[in-house]
Amino acid sequence: MQHQQLVTIQQHLYEEQRRNYPQASGEFSWLLSGITLATKIIGDRVRRAGLTDILGVTGDQNVQGELVQKLDVFANQALLHCLGSRGNVAIMASEEGEHAIVVDRDRKHGKYVVVFDPLDGSSNIDVNVNVGTIFSILRREPDATGTREPLADVLQPGRKQLAAGYVVYGSSTMLVYTTGHGVYGFTLDPSIGAYIISHERITMPKQGSLYSVNEANSDTFPEGYRRYLAHLRSGEAGKTYSSRYIGSLVADFHRTLLKGGVFLYPPTIHYPQGKLRLMYEANPIAFLAEQAGGRAIDGQGDILDLQPTALHQRTPLIVGSQKEIEMLLQFVR
Numbered sequence: 001m002q003h004q005q006l007v008t009i010q011q012h013l014y015e016e017q018r019r020n021y022p023q024a025s026g027e028f029s030w031l032l033s034g035i036t037l038a039t040k041i042i043g044d045r046v047r048r049a050g051l052t053d054i055l056g057v058t059g060d061q062n063v064q065g066e067l068v069q070k071l072d073v074f075a076n077q078a079l080l081h082c083l084g085s086r087g088n089v090a091i092m093a094s095e096e097g098e099h100a101i102v103v104d105r106d107r108k109h110g111k112y113v114v115v116f117d118p119l120d121g122s123s124n125i126d127v128n129v130n131v132g133t134i135f136s137i138l139r140r141e142p143d144a145t146g147t148r149e150p151l152a153d154v155l156q157p158g159r160k161q162l163a164a165g166y167v168v169y170g171s172s173t174m175l176v177y178t179t180g181h182g183v184y185g186f187t188l189d190p191s192i193g194a195y196i197i198s199h200e201r202i203t204m205p206k207q208g209s210l211y212s213v214n215e216a217n218s219d220t221f222p223e224g225y226r227r228y229l230a231h232l233r234s235g236e237a238g239k240t241y242s243s244r245y246i247g248s249l250v251a252d253f254h255r256t257l258l259k260g261g262v263f264l265y266p267p268t269i270h271y272p273q274g275k276l277r278l279m280y281e282a283n284p285i286a287f288l289a290e291q292a293g294g295r296a297i298d299g300q301g302d303i304l305d306l307q308p309t310a311l312h313q314r315t316p317l318i319v320g321s322q323k324e325i326e327m328l329l330q331f332v333r
């Protein structure tokens with residue numbers, strides 16, 4: 001690679017900040033670097049997951065004498081450690097923790113709330129399928145009364161996100177993020193341990209030719225979803241659709257972001273409210289989709305307009321190209 005193209009994520013963040021927030025303090029970039037550090041630590045462990053077994057785990061200790069933890073516990077601790085030491089994070093909420101963690105910072109310094117799924121799809125690791133880390137960054141609004149509960153700082157609609165992104169641990173480790181000025185992709189160069197820009201301004205095609213859903217549930221989808229999928233399969237939508245489903249949200253969305261089409265997890269008999277979590281799956285994914293020119297809905301309205309009521313609440317999620325979402329609304333709304 002010619003070195004003049006070697007744009008690291010730190011350089012990109014600096015340039016983005018100078019372009020869009022010239023008065024910014026740099027605190028936000030400092031916060032994001034905590035996330036990128038954690039994901040490098042997580043990625044290293046995910047890559048070695050198989051080896052941990054081969055190298056002989058004796059009880060809870062592996063050959064390096066490290067305590068072998070469930071990878072999602074490890075990923076959670078990596079994020080809590082890297083973010084907790086960033087100084088400007090006031091509240092952290094994780095898929096792994098029942099309650100949000102309040103880091104004792106006054107509102108002047110503790111400006112940010114970070115919500116994350118440390119290792120989404122972790123059950124797929126055993127079969128070497130891509131997994132991912134998903135994160136969402138919110139501002140901790142000023143509170144003149146001094147009485148606002150931490151959870152109220154967390155339960156903000158997705159439209160209030162300052163930034164969102166994911167890291168997909170796949171054939172390469174890729175970080176995709178947005179701060180509201182477009183979607184950018186970075187690929188980790190393990191030889192130098194840096195995320196290098198690989199996808200400038202990712203935009204989702206207006207229509208794709210793939211749909212992504214767990215067909216095993218389709219008999220229990222509401223009827224409008226079943227008719228919609230039959231419509232896509234029929235060719236009446238002007239395209240011959242094919243089906244792709246990995247069963248790991250970050251991997252299924254990453255493909256949809258780049259190729260277009262639609263990913264959907266509708267209401268099912270087991271998950272009448274949908275399976276995916278609003279705060280740390282649907283909201284960050286929806287922010288990225290909209291920033292890339294796509295759309296994300298819950299079957300009625302936009303995901304980003306939903307007012308959360310609980311940290312781990314679930315929602316139906318249909319996300320993808322404008323055309324496929326527009327068609328779905330004709331069948332479901």
Ligand code: P6P
Nearest residue numbers: 120121122214247248249250275
């Ligand atoms: P199902 C993984 O467990 C996950 O939370 C998402 O990553 C994924 O999209 C979904 O569940 C898959 O669910 O019911 O199709 O196995």
